[in-house]
Amino acid sequence: MIFSQILTLAAKEFRDRMRNRxxxxxxxxxxxxxxxxxxxxxxxxxxxxxxxxEFTIASLVSLVIxxxxxxxxxxxxxxxxxxxxxxxxxxxxxxxxxxxxxxxGKYLGLAAALTLSTLVGFALVAVLLYRQFGWxxxxxxxxxxxxxxxxxxxxxxxxxxxxxxxxxRTRASGLAIALWFFFVLVFDLLLLGGLVATGGRYGGDAxxxxxxxxxxxxFRILNVxxxxxxxxxxxxxSIVPPALAKPWLMMLVxxxxxxxxxxLARWRFRA
Amino acid sequence: xxxxxxxxxxxxxxxxxxxxxxxxxxxVDGVDLSVRRGEIFGLIGHNGAGKSTLFKMMLGLVEPSxxxxxxxxxAVHGRDFRAVRRRIGYLPxxxxxxxxxxxxxxxxxxxxxxxxxxxxxxPLLQRVGLAAAARRPLREYSKGMRQRLGLAxxxxxxxxxxxxxxxxxxxxxxxxxxxYALLDELRAQxxxxxxxxxxxxxxxxxxDRLAIMANGRIVASGSVDELRAQVPMPLxxxxxxxxxxxxxxxxxxxxxxxxxxxxxxxxxRVHCPRPHKMAVLAVLxxxxxxxxxxxxxxxxxxxxxxxxSNQDLA
Numbered sequence: 001m002i003f004s005q006i007l008t009l010a011a012k013e014f015r016d017r018m019r020n021r022x023x024x025x026x027x028x029x030x031x032x033x034x035x036x037x038x039x040x041x042x043x044x045x046x047x048x049x050x051x052x053x054e055f056t057i058a059s060l061v062s063l064v065i066x067x068x069x070x071x072x073x074x075x076x077x078x079x080x081x082x083x084x085x086x087x088x089x090x091x092x093x094x095x096x097x098x099x100x101x102x103x104x105g106k107y108l109g110l111a112a113a114l115t116l117s118t119l120v121g122f123a124l125v126a127v128l129l130y131r132q133f134g135w136x137x138x139x140x141x142x143x144x145x146x147x148x149x150x151x152x153x154x155x156x157x158x159x160x161x162x163x164x165x166x167x168x169r170t171r172a173s174g175l176a177i178a179l180w181f182f183f184v185l186v187f188d189l190l191l192l193g194g195l196v197a198t199g200g201r202y203g204g205d206a207x208x209x210x211x212x213x214x215x216x217x218x219f220r221i222l223n224v225x226x227x228x229x230x231x232x233x234x235x236x237x238s239i240v241p242p243a244l245a246k247p248w249l250m251m252l253v254x255x256x257x258x259x260x261x262x263x264l265a266r267w268r269f270r271a
Numbered sequence: 272x273x274x275x276x277x278x279x280x281x282x283x284x285x286x287x288x289x290x291x292x293x294x295x296x297x298x299v300d301g302v303d304l305s306v307r308r309g310e311i312f313g314l315i316g317h318n319g320a321g322k323s324t325l326f327k328m329m330l331g332l333v334e335p336s337x338x339x340x341x342x343x344x345x346a347v348h349g350r351d352f353r354a355v356r357r358r359i360g361y362l363p364x365x366x367x368x369x370x371x372x373x374x375x376x377x378x379x380x381x382x383x384x385x386x387x388x389x390x391x392x393x394p395l396l397q398r399v400g401l402a403a404a405a406r407r408p409l410r411e412y413s414k415g416m417r418q419r420l421g422l423a424x425x426x427x428x429x430x431x432x433x434x435x436x437x438x439x440x441x442x443x444x445x446x447x448x449x450x451y452a453l454l455d456e457l458r459a460q461x462x463x464x465x466x467x468x469x470x471x472x473x474x475x476x477x478x479d480r481l482a483i484m485a486n487g488r489i490v491a492s493g494s495v496d497e498l499r500a501q502v503p504m505p506l507x508x509x510x511x512x513x514x515x516x517x518x519x520x521x522x523x524x525x526x527x528x529x530x531x532x533x534x535x536x537x538x539x540r541v542h543c544p545r546p547h548k549m550a551v552l553a554v555l556x557x558x559x560x561x562x563x564x565x566x567x568x569x570x571x572x573x574x575x576x577x578x579x580s581n582q583d584l585a
Contacts, residue, residue, distance in 0.1 A: 008380070012380055016369075086366070086368075087365050088367065090327065091361060093330075093332055095381070095384045095385050096353050
């Protein structure tokens with residue numbers, strides 16, 4: 001593996017997203033949404049303005065769970081299939097580049113764009129929280145931002161897998177949307193349905209571990225469990241076993257969600 | 272064994288018994304092919320004849336189901352082939368590069384990946400006639416300009432073997448002449464060029480040797496003259512004689528085996544196998560001043576190609 005090849009490929013992807021203002025647009029979306037949620041998230045309760053740290057993060061978590069997977073999937077779904085459709089994939093593979101280098105270059109370039117727009121997009125709220133709560137407020141929020149980046153990277157990894165598996169761009173986009181539907185909308189419902197249908201007789205704790213099969217749920221656990229108030233707010237103490245309450249363990253699972261799809265993509269990557 | 276190695280070293284591209292099956296389809300079926308160093312070699316076939324798959328096998332993009340492929344003396348599917356990739360140039364068929372990049376940025380991107388000097392990019396753009404458009408984004412390029420940029424890309428790093436898949440696509444006649452002039456320059460520098468085209472008339476005059484593919488197999492290969500000699504393709508001789516002489520000539524020629532004569536007013540059209548060419552001409556010459564005009568039509572490569580392909584299909 002030659003690092004300079006990966007860097008050249010990554011730099012092109014990153015520069016492309018900077019130049020077509022993708023990074024700027026996504027950062028703006030995050031900024032606007034996060035400010036609106038921070039300020040008006042409690043409007044239904046008749047309040048306006050910054051509320052507690054926990055409440056702010058919990059509101060942002062709900063936003064991020066919908067938005068970041070979608071953005072990451074849309075960012076990455078045509079990474080490989082787009083080159084294939086353009087006819088440039090053969091050209092790239094005929095160069096002194098290995099398939100792993102091509103995948104990693106694409107992935108890292110897109111990951112840099114996604115990470116930058118996420119960090120910039122949520123930075124303004126960080127400034128507000130710092131002015132309100134000082135450093136103690138920034139630590140949990142920093143954790144939230146970091147885990148948001150990881151969530152994006154996990155779905156970007158899935159997107160790159162889709163871009164390798166699909167033979168056509170249109171099919172890849174369909175697959176990407178289907179993944180978003182499944183992980184963000186359907187998965188929890190299925191789990192909940194299963195839990196209710198069995199009356200909780202089977203599995204017990206095992207149900208909670210099934211949450212690890214969804215990076216969006218891992219993200220939720222990570223953020224909810226880092227804040228004691230939220231844990232009781234969600235009533236999660238009762239259903240999530242303490243083993244899952246360890247942030248480092250959840251981080252590891254998230255890393256697994258980043259690495260595994262990429263490995264699978266490399267394995268399935270044929271010309 | 273020593274002999275076999277010598278063959279590999281002297282050939283720029285060596286394909287031995289290479290096959291590639293996609294399910295039941297034999298895209299490439301037992302191909303043997305040897306391209307000498309420094310020659311321009313044409314690969315001809317209908318769409319679906321297996322050219323592209325064979326091309327991709329030579330570039331290591333498609334693995335052969337069986338057989339071996341060597342480029343520049345190195346096994347294409349071996350570990351060392353990565354180094355060879357720096358010394359080969361490839362222009363794929365119908366490639367769309369990146370619309371948002373300029374011509375110069377495109378070349379710099381590929382130069383970096385190929386390990387070629389950045390300083391090469393501008394002279395190369397000049398060489399393919401794109402110097403004025405170097406800083407314009409590709410979305411503003413015409414089809415011909417894109418094709419020329421693709422060619423410049425293939426020339427990065429001074430390749431020793433050049434693979435050009437339908438390089439004439441989208442080029443106007445002048446650009447095609449420029450392309451072949453460029454290829455002649457490269458040949459003079461010892462570069463080997465493998466080129467495909469379905470426009471046979473375009474290739475015929477410009478390649479040293481060629482191979483014809485049909486149904487995944489090489490049905491013939493050699494120089495244009497060798498190919499013509501291989502197939503019993505009839506010549507057409509047209510002669511203008513007086514009406515009476517034409518009938519007389521028809522009777523005399525009918526005596527020659529395999530000769531087909533048609534008389535249209537004063538014009539005699541003779542289809543004859545190549546070995547009878549001189550005999551037919553001798554008969555016609557016998558009419559002396561009665562012979563007012565004479566034309567001979569040799570089978571074109573096109574005729575040879577379709578003749579062979581059809582023979583093979585039958």
